[in-house]
Amino acid sequence: MSKYDPIKTEAKWHKIWQESNLYQTPPSARSKLYNLVMFPYPSGNLHIGHWYNFGPADTLARYSKMHGRGVLQPIGFDAFGLPAENAAIARGLMADEWTTHNIEIMTGQLNKIGAMYDWSKTLNTSQPEYYKWTQWIFLELFKAGKAYQKDGLVNWCPSDKTVLANEQVVNGRCERCGAMVERKNLKQWYFSITDYVDELLDDLTTLDWPERIKDMQRNWVGKSEGAKVTFATTDASKKLEVYTTRPDTIFGATFMVIAPEHPLVRELTTKENLTAMTEYLDQAGHKTDIDRMEAQDKTGVFTGSYAQNPATKQNIPIWVSEYVLMGYGTGAIMAVPAHDERDYEFARKFDLEIVQVIDGASVQDKAHELTGKLINSGDFSGMDSGSAKTAITAWLEASKLGKPQVQYRLRDWLISRQRYWGTPIPIIHCDSCGAVPVPEKDLPVLLPLKQKFGKDGRSPLLDNPDYQKVKCPKCGGDSKRETDTMDTFVDSSWYFLRYPNPSYQDGPFDPVAVKQWLPVDQYIGGAEHAVLHLLYARFITKFLHSTGHLDFSEPFTKLINQGMMLGPDGNKMSKSKGNIIDPDSYVDKYGADAVRVYLMFMGPYDEGGSWDPKRFEGAHRFINKIWELCTTKYIETNLDSTVEAELEAKLHKLIKKVTEDTQASKFNTAIASTMEFINFSSNVKRAGQASSEQWRSMVMTLVKLLAPFAPFLTEEIWERLGNRSSVHLEAWPEYNPALIADNTKTIVVQLNGKLRSEFIVDSKQAFNKEELERLARQQVATMLSDSKISKVIVVPGKLVNFVVS
């Protein structure tokens, strides 16, 4: 029998599967599985991380299909976006040409994976028939008042020349290109994600997602409970609102601090302090976020004004400092230096009063941030922090000086981008009517193709009068089309709704198909989208739910996170480190099955790992061993009924193990047990101890168990075994529990918990305590001869432990 040729075999089956439409999505199914991977960005090449995501995801899909579930497993492209635009500029190409070219290449690579993609259900977010509906969703949000324009401080990436959402700023840098983000005052479009903040937080408990992802979302939303308190200036002319999580410390508020961008800064600054203030504001305005973060020392300037602490009635100075951020709370704080580290540092530096109001630790050298018993707090002294928070907030509320307040860190989603390659924002700016939405009948607003890029990547839309010139849909007057496009995360926030029927014309998604397939049953992808895509998609789903377009409010019931694939050196793969593994070279030499098996055997799926070329050999050998075992002639020479029974028992144990492990995405242990079984059955084969019929039936079962892992190899073997139809249409094997029960058990004998001996006992005897103790005593009789047994512990079916002195 010839050696296994993965290249020929894989090409052969890929063709047959395609021609026979083997993986066509069933129109309906009693039990459905919407198995989804995060669709790729058409960067030009499928990298090893894609394989690590898509291969095991397909194994899960195939496993479910064999369980009789109707499976929808689509694939498409997240095709708009900056990298394509930048690459096109760099190569002097059109963005659409570059994207189309990459999609062609990547489609070929995707086919090699051997995944059961249904290519009749693919989509591409840069196509007008798709982005028409992205625009439609924008208009729905606009109608509901949840897409709005706002003037304000935004994150600006000077290298990509566009604004960014908060979620796209990582450590003060642009998530895409790593450039330091600047702050700018601009009028931009936002989506009101904060309107859904409580649902986004609370519904996390209903989701079957990894806890760490849920925690990341919880942290990002950043809910905190406290109080809003109003402080009046001493002349009562102005009011300053502050947010605090520690109303119990209000008696210790000895000064106030407001952000440099606070609207009252100018008004509060007295003549004597004006020069210093102007200087301070000027240098603060020039700093990037990074500068601010890295500032070692607290800086600040006194305004010259005072406010009255409503609790102590004392006059306290109002300062301006960068450590108070305009974007959180009210942009002003009551500073309690005794009980807040930052306020403490500021007070020490500028020699401000420190009054301790919580007992329990000295504030001589540092702030005391814990809760405790109140002191120096008037009528509230003696209470503990917990009840004082409630009592003081109630008192503030009764005196109309404050109220309980819940604060979130999450801000609205800034979706405008000053770039060309994205979904045009369907808005027309009219001098008399303002921002007017493009009427639905005029959708899509087509993105003009074949555009030459301006200098420095300037959006061609800005220099395209034909695109901009438009009549106002309201008054018919001359007006100007919006030239910004949408963040690509808007495109990807709803794509999973369209997959079930991507050619649907009458809406963004086909309600019948959505009813059949949604929500997504399992979503498989990396953790890098925890607070980006996954949060946005939940928001859009909740919006469409609240407006009656969907009857579910969470898009992804179950989330599976694969770990990260690292280079052979254990580092994140990057061009600069030169440690990028190209999957194609392995696929072209050893086949997709070997690559899939390698990736799944490597270790726990959610932990990832580094690519080790040496260890790849193991997966390759595994494939060859299966081939050898299943396709070379079996000769029955030396029948042994004990071995036959053992083979049968091991097979059924294997079915159980592979079933349970695959279900739990524990691919590595599923494969390990299969290897173990193959080692055992190779010995049986060599000795010819089992009947030919048993052997043949065992091989058939084994091939079915392996089908989701190595789809090409198993299909070829299946055919050679004489089967006419595909192994991928077979039903998943079931195990017989009666065959799994061992008829003997190994009982361990311990002395003081240490292994000393073991014996085999008939399963019927394994739970008879007296018998086990008797047998165990025989085993270690000589060792026990001159020791005193103080206790005997018998664990039925497992062990006997003698405690001796």
Place this chain on the structure above:
RNA sequence: GCCGGGAUGGUGGAAUUGGUAGACACGCCAGUCUUAGGAACUGGUGGGGUAACACCCGUGGAGGUUCGAGUCCUCUUCCCGGUACCA
């Protein structure tokens, strides 16, 4: 700083959830085959110890609970991911 995850042979990793630590695989060593190399196959492989057994040590570190701890508790070191003047 805060939140989450982790540390087991030369390497990747197993371990029925408190009951034989190191499954499976890589690598290495020896052997068979081969002109040779490779491939394939067979056996061995945590450390110490022994002629071979016996025996001792061993899951980042220090304690503890228990007849028995990789697994539970307390403290601690280091690594990874997320997040951060968030009041």
